Amino acid sequence: xxxxVEISGSHEKLAEFLLTSDQAxxxxxxxxxxxxxxxxxxxxxxxxxxSFKRATQAIHAEMAELGVTEDxxxxxxxxxxxxxxxxxxxxx
Numbered sequence: 383x384x385x386x387v388e389i390s391g392s393h394e395k396l397a398e399f400l401l402t403s404d405q406a407x408x409x410x411x412x413x414x415x416x417x418x419x420x421x422x423x424x425x426x427x428x429x430x431x432x433s434f435k436r437a438t439q440a441i442h443a444e445m446a447e448l449g450v451t452e453d454x455x456x457x458x459x460x461x462x463x464x465x466x467x468x469x470x471x472x473x474x
Contacts, residue, residue: 403419403421404421404433405421405433405436405440406418406419406420406421406433406436406437406440406441407419407421408440408444415444415448418437418440418441418444420433420437421433
């Protein structure tokens, strides 16, 4: 599960929230999701693994809500990669 935070407000409060969060945070702008922040504070291996699993669940929930599949994401990745490659920007 992730917490949802609107980013159009005070950036100072947003930074404080992000730095103290222990779970994935979905960032929205005008009510539309624009990204997911996954905390990387120093943790034990087990704590890090649990954080990763929670973040994965949050991302999968967001994908399901948007009707996006893993294939859609990979297809977009390769489309962007090929586009950048033809523009001479892709890294090997």
